[in-house]
Amino acid sequence: MNRFLCLGEIMVEMAPAEGGLFHMGYAGDTFNTAWYARRLLPDDWSVGYGTAVGTDQVSDDMLGFIAAQGIDTQAIRRDPARTVGLYMISLANGERSFSYWRGQSAARTLGDDPAWLDAILTGQDVVQFSGITLAILPPAGRTALCAALMRARARGTHVAFDTNLRPRLWEDAKTMAQGLLMGAGVADTVMPSFDEEQMAFGDITPDDTIARYRGLGATCVAVKNGAEICHVWSKDEGDYRYDPPMVPKVVDSTAAGDSFGAGFLAARAQGKSVAEATGQAADLAAKVIQQRGALAPQIFQKGTP
Numbered sequence: 001m002n003r004f005l006c007l008g009e010i011m012v013e014m015a016p017a018e019g020g021l022f023h024m025g026y027a028g029d030t031f032n033t034a035w036y037a038r039r040l041l042p043d044d045w046s047v048g049y050g051t052a053v054g055t056d057q058v059s060d061d062m063l064g065f066i067a068a069q070g071i072d073t074q075a076i077r078r079d080p081a082r083t084v085g086l087y088m089i090s091l092a093n094g095e096r097s098f099s100y101w102r103g104q105s106a107a108r109t110l111g112d113d114p115a116w117l118d119a120i121l122t123g124q125d126v127v128q129f130s131g132i133t134l135a136i137l138p139p140a141g142r143t144a145l146c147a148a149l150m151r152a153r154a155r156g157t158h159v160a161f162d163t164n165l166r167p168r169l170w171e172d173a174k175t176m177a178q179g180l181l182m183g184a185g186v187a188d189t190v191m192p193s194f195d196e197e198q199m200a201f202g203d204i205t206p207d208d209t210i211a212r213y214r215g216l217g218a219t220c221v222a223v224k225n226g227a228e229i230c231h232v233w234s235k236d237e238g239d240y241r242y243d244p245p246m247v248p249k250v251v252d253s254t255a256a257g258d259s260f261g262a263g264f265l266a267a268r269a270q271g272k273s274v275a276e277a278t279g280q281a282a283d284l285a286a287k288v289i290q291q292r293g294a295l296a297p298q299i300f301q302k303g304t305p
């Protein structure tokens with residue numbers, strides 16, 4: 001069995017629905033990636049999620065939901081002193097903004113126990129984490145998590161980092177930039193978004209973004225760029241450019257990057273080329289942003305995209 005693990009925080013999600021109502025679900029950037037990866041990878045891959053939740057009813061319900069999605073819960077620690085976080089999506093013309101209630105969530109303790117981290121990371125073929133995974137941790141937790149990922153990488157795990165910038169979750173812009181560099185520094189594959197890299201590092205072109213992460217040791221960098229051309233570089237295949245399909249109407253951009261990451265990593269994990277991986281990633285993201293909420297089961301109903 002091959003093993004794919006995503007690490008971070010899953011929250012209760014309140015997504016706007018018709019008639020001023022909200023639909024309650026469960027989501028979180030790295031969990032969304034796990035959820036899409038589960039639908040893309042064949043059965044000889046296990047897809048797991050690594051996090052910490054509480055021991056209360058909502059944490060039990062969340063675990064039940066995760067397991068029901070076919071996602072392995074063995075890497076989920078229970079913390080009786082804490083519970084899970086919550087976020088609400090607000091939409092304006094298809095662009096989303098988030099309000100969070102996650103200050104004391106159990107997932108903030110993800111980096112607290114290096115022995116537990118080593119145990120859950122051992123034997124994983126691919127491990128994905130994000131800028132949000134790091135942002136929610138205290139400084140010592142960030143360092144401990146990156147050190148554990150570095151040890152896993154040395155044992156042969158492919159580590160993937162989605163930079164996913166959320167300035168409000170970081171202490172300040174300087175700490176955020178340092179955190180992103182630390183995360184990228186332990187990763188084989190880095191998946192940044194160009195607009196965020198411009199904001200955090202003042203990049204002029206996607207090639208600046210690629211150069212920075214290559215310099216930190218990445219072997220593959222896929223720069224997402226909304227509706228614009230996606231620039232990808234890999235050590236084995238060199239430069240690749242992909243012009244994403246036109247999306248007639250963006251309904252909700254939530255999880256665009258998360259689903260792109262799932263499409264890209266699932267294809268690469270199965271030995272597909274950068275071109276195939278980018279095509280699968282961009283096609284999936286294009287479908288996801290035409291649906292409300294982070295997880296869109298309806299797009300899989302008539303077969304795999």
Ligand SMILES: O=C(O)C(=O)C[C@H](O)[C@H](O)CO
Binds near residue numbers: 028256258
């Ligand atoms: O913003 C976050 O922390 C989330 O995980 C909420 C969303 O699901 C995520 O941002 C979508 O990418």
